[in-house]
Amino acid sequence: MMRLFQGGKDSPVAARAAILLVGLALLVLPFALAQAGTAWVRITNLAILFALLALGLNIVVGFAGLLDLGYIAFYGVGAYCYALLASPHFGLHLPFWVILPIGAALACLFGVLLGAPTLKLRGDYLAIVTLGFGEIIRILLNNLAQPINITNGPQGITLIDPFRIAGFDFSKPERWFGLMVSGPIKYYYLLLVVLIVVMVVNVRLQDSRIGRAWVAIREDETAAQAMGINTRNVKLLAFAMGASFGGIAGGMFAAMQSFISPESFVLVESIMVLAMVVLGGMGNIWGVVLGAVLLSFVPELLRYTVEPMQKAIFGRTLVDPEVIRMLLFGLALVLMMLYRPAGLWPSRTRRRELAPAKR
Amino acid sequence: MDIFLQQLINGLTLGSVYAIVALGYTMVYGIIQLINFAHGEVVMVGAMVALTVISALTGAQIGLPPVVIVLAGIACAVPACMAIGYGMERIAYRPLRKAPRLAPLITAIGISIILQHVALLVFSRNPLSFPQIMPNPVFEIAGAHISAVQIAIIGGSVVVMAGLTFLVYRTRLGIAMRATSENVQVAGLMGVNIDRVISSTFVIGAALAAIAGVMIGTYYGIAHYTMGAMLGLKAFSAAVLGGIGNLAGAMLGGVLLGVVEAMGAGYIGEFTDLCQAPWIAGLMTERCADGGNFVLFGSNYQDVFAFLVLIAVLVFRPSGLLGERVSDRA
Numbered sequence: 155m156m157r158l159f160q161g162g163k164d165s166p167v168a169a170r171a172a173i174l175l176v177g178l179a180l181l182v183l184p185f186a187l188a189q190a191g192t193a194w195v196r197i198t199n200l201a202i203l204f205a206l207l208a209l210g211l212n213i214v215v216g217f218a219g220l221l222d223l224g225y226i227a228f229y230g231v232g233a234y235c236y237a238l239l240a241s242p243h244f245g246l247h248l249p250f251w252v253i254l255p256i257g258a259a260l261a262c263l264f265g266v267l268l269g270a271p272t273l274k275l276r277g278d279y280l281a282i283v284t285l286g287f288g289e290i291i292r293i294l295l296n297n298l299a300q301p302i303n304i305t306n307g308p309q310g311i312t313l314i315d316p317f318r319i320a321g322f323d324f325s326k327p328e329r330w331f332g333l334m335v336s337g338p339i340k341y342y343y344l345l346l347v348v349l350i351v352v353m354v355v356n357v358r359l360q361d362s363r364i365g366r367a368w369v370a371i372r373e374d375e376t377a378a379q380a381m382g383i384n385t386r387n388v389k390l391l392a393f394a395m396g397a398s399f400g401g402i403a404g405g406m407f408a409a410m411q412s413f414i415s416p417e418s419f420v421l422v423e424s425i426m427v428l429a430m431v432v433l434g435g436m437g438n439i440w441g442v443v444l445g446a447v448l449l450s451f452v453p454e455l456l457r458y459t460v461e462p463m464q465k466a467i468f469g470r471t472l473v474d475p476e477v478i479r480m481l482l483f484g485l486a487l488v489l490m491m492l493y494r495p496a497g498l499w500p501s502r503t504r505r506r507e508l509a510p511a512k513r
Numbered sequence: 514m515d516i517f518l519q520q521l522i523n524g525l526t527l528g529s530v531y532a533i534v535a536l537g538y539t540m541v542y543g544i545i546q547l548i549n550f551a552h553g554e555v556v557m558v559g560a561m562v563a564l565t566v567i568s569a570l571t572g573a574q575i576g577l578p579p580v581v582i583v584l585a586g587i588a589c590a591v592p593a594c595m596a597i598g599y600g601m602e603r604i605a606y607r608p609l610r611k612a613p614r615l616a617p618l619i620t621a622i623g624i625s626i627i628l629q630h631v632a633l634l635v636f637s638r639n640p641l642s643f644p645q646i647m648p649n650p651v652f653e654i655a656g657a658h659i660s661a662v663q664i665a666i667i668g669g670s671v672v673v674m675a676g677l678t679f680l681v682y683r684t685r686l687g688i689a690m691r692a693t694s695e696n697v698q699v700a701g702l703m704g705v706n707i708d709r710v711i712s713s714t715f716v717i718g719a720a721l722a723a724i725a726g727v728m729i730g731t732y733y734g735i736a737h738y739t740m741g742a743m744l745g746l747k748a749f750s751a752a753v754l755g756g757i758g759n760l761a762g763a764m765l766g767g768v769l770l771g772v773v774e775a776m777g778a779g780y781i782g783e784f785t786d787l788c789q790a791p792w793i794a795g796l797m798t799e800r801c802a803d804g805g806n807f808v809l810f811g812s813n814y815q816d817v818f819a820f821l822v823l824i825a826v827l828v829f830r831p832s833g834l835l836g837e838r839v840s841d842r843a
Binding site: 215219272278285289473477485487488491492 | 630
């Protein structure tokens with residue numbers, strides 16, 4: 155765990171105090187947010203979910219250097235897997251600890267199916283093929299209501315079961331030690347635990363034999379091959395692993411929202427996750443989480459500031475906050491690549507690599 | 514038989530638009546090995562600008578003949594797109610020419626998002642419709658219909674492609690472009706102004722995109738700020754199908770892809786109707802009775818064909834139909 159905190163190397167006491175403080179802050183955070191409205195707890199939950207997604211994509215883009223533009227499709231596969239197996243749509247109500255692994259495995263399978271033919275090709279072809287794959291999944295989700303109703307088309311699936319374990323229901327508010335704990339707050343703690351687990355897994359993965367192989371491939375594929383790395387299989391592994399993280403996040407999303415529709419799995423979402431990874435710093439776990447949190451909260455803040463401001467000045471909303479958000483994403487992608495290609499919080503090797511080649 | 518001919522005509526029309534867009538991808542790729550993700554958005558801007566000008570001129574009621582109005586629309590769209598093409602290369606791609614491959618790809622995505630949403634702000638969030646300013650007579654050939662717009666699109670694209678071929682193979686700029694695509698350093702040593710050649714490539718590609726935008730806009734009758742993404746993807750698939758970096762390949766790939774897509778959309782319903790298969794229909798007599806059907810995939814899967822073609826080409830023949838260079842460096 156200590157390896158997670160790179161900042162506190164010099165003084166272990168200070169580092170421990172910092173961890174303790176951050177931990178405490180994270181524990182009380184939902185209650186503080188609930189004062190401002192449960193909506194903010196939900197937004198925080200979505201931010202954590204996006205952090206999970208960004209961490210998954212980071213394996214593919216950040217570690218292995220493969221540009222995946224259809225990442226949200228794996229999220230969609232996980233979400234639909236959960237929704238179909240735990241909703242009145244098919245009358246199935248399997249427990250979540252059965253479905254999440256199925257969702258992860260299914261997403262992983264899709265990742266392998268997609269990656270196997272394309273990973274031996276150039277990186278930019280991969281980008282296009284994944285983009286196409288994302289579109290195919292979206293089209294399938296939209297159209298698989300005919301002739302047999304599988305996905306219920308654009309209407310999506312409603313009344314999805316929440317997480318339930320031995321009578322403990324994550325969606326129902328409860329009173330613990332005199333504190334009112336609402337559904338979103340429960341999910342917050344669950345997500346936080348999952349996030350920490352996923353981060354630890356990522357850190358361990360990064361330093362493992364596989365992680366080093368990924369970095370080697372990213373830096374120089376030919377050299378990596380010469381060193382005896384089976385580049386295709388190792389790339390495929392990155393792809394599959396990123397996909398299964400996406401699948402798990404998707405399942406949690408479905409349970410949390412209790413409603414999903416194909417609209418949540420469009421290209422823009424893939425690009426948003428990519429923007430989080432790029433903004434935070436490709437290849438750096440902490441940077442990616444920072445990017446996800448920033449890009450999840452900024453649009454909400456915009457919604458609460460830009461709209462009233464425009465109403466006050468012009469008397470009406472001239473520019474939709476949604477549009478501003480997208481413009482910001484686009485600008486972030488361009489400006490980061492031009493001026494700070496390694497991200498806000500760069501990983502050390504990545505910074506070296508993304509610096510312009512000296513001639 | 515008329516479905517076949519009809520879909521062939523529709524496919525050729527769409528295919529010639531794809532071909533023109535694909536030329537933009539393939540030219541840029543041929544010279545700097547970059548996939549210009551934002552190229553589809555340039556097509557969209559072309560359609561939007563042309564439509565706005567055409568609507569304005571029609572609304573002004575100054576009695577201009579319709580042909581002049583359409584030409585004016587094209588005349589405004591082309592320079593607007595050329596400016597965007599130039600600016601895009603200058604701002605987003607030139608500084609990253611020596612950066613790792615991932616960097617310009619990511620800026621390209623950023624640029625395309627920016628273009629989309631700027632178009633949303635400048636033009637409209639809702640689809641704009643092309644005004645009906647000219648009669649669009651429909652001719653009949655052997656049971657299939659072909660409209661004047663379709664003839665104009667196919668004819669126009671032949672002219673555009675001929676013009677581009679002339680430019681690339683018969684002018685000084687064309688020689689410089691081919692030299693640069695062969696070897697950038699050596700071309701530079703021979704006195705070719707590399708920066709100018711790359712800029713011109715982007716500008717020419719953008720001009721083609723503008724024309725394609727006007728074509729697709731008049732064909733479908735609408736323009737929308739999101740229309741560029743899918744069109745760009747399909748055109749890219751077409752470029753890969755023909756062999757990326759190869760001009761004739763892009764033209765061939767575009768036309769082929771258009772035809773494949775139209776044929777696919779026309780026939781997929783019939784092919785995946787389980788009631789047509791006797792051994793399955795026997796199991797579902799109730800559903801299949803009285804001409805009932807059990808169509809697995811309908812024509813709403815039209816957009817999938819381009820990707821299937823793309824994936825198939827990448828798996829079985831990555832160099833494309835006419836491509837000779839096979840490179841697998843990431």
